[in-house]
Amino acid sequence: QVQLVESGGGLVQAGGSLRLSCAASGRTFSTRAMGWFRQAPGKEREFVTGISWNGGTTYAVDSVKGRFTISRDNAKNEVYLQMNSLKPEDTAVYYCAVARDGSVTRLPWEYDYWGQGTQVTVSS
Numbered sequence: 001q002v003q004l005v006e007s008g009g010g011l012v013q014a015g016g017s018l019r020l021s022c023a024a025s026g027r028t029f030s031t032r033a034m035g036w037f038r039q040a041p042g043k044e045r046e047f048v049t050g051i052s053w054n055g056g057t058t059y060a061v062d063s064v065k066g067r068f069t070i071s072r073d074n075a076k077n078e079v080y081l082q083m084n085s086l087k088p089e090d091t092a093v094y095y096c097a098v099a100r101d102g103s104v105t106r107l108p109w110e111y112d113y114w115g116q117g118t119q120v121t122v123s124s
Contacts, residue, residue, distance in 0.1 A: 004113055005025075007021050007022075007118060008020040008118060009094060011123065012120075012123070014088055014122055014124050015085060016122070017083060018083045018086065019083070020080065021078060021079075022034070023078050029077060029098050030053065030074040031101075032099050033101065033103055034072060034096065035051070035096070035104070035105070036094060036095070037094070037096075038095070039092055039095070040092040045095070047106035048064055048081070049061070050104040051072050052103060052104050053074075053102030054074075055074075058070055058104065067083065068082065086120075088122045090122050091121050094119075095115050097111035097113060097115070099111050100112050
């Protein structure tokens with residue numbers, strides 16, 4: 001059974017940093033792209049950033065460019081999200097997801113597996 005488990009969320013002051021981790025089990029995803037999405041209260045889930053199967057290509061939305069960095073460790077079947085210079089508008093539940101193939105995509109319907117999410121709260 002495939003499982004994605006996020007960790008590393010929490011409460012942080014504006015300007016602070018957090019590092020999210022997502023551990024996959026049940027199968028290897030070394031040939032698949034992975035991504036991070038987030039959902040704020042009352043809003044739809046949105047794509048944040050993604051990484052190709054080998055880490056060679058990454059893509060992030062403008063609102064997090066220069067602040068968030070995605071990386072992966074295929075040997076550990078894990079993906080990470082380093083979040084710096086956090087803002088109150090980054091407050092959301094963050095989800096990791098595994099894409100259907102190896103290319104980065106921001107489209108949620110092109111992701112097969114999803115974690116349960118981890119809460120990130122940024123206070124002003």
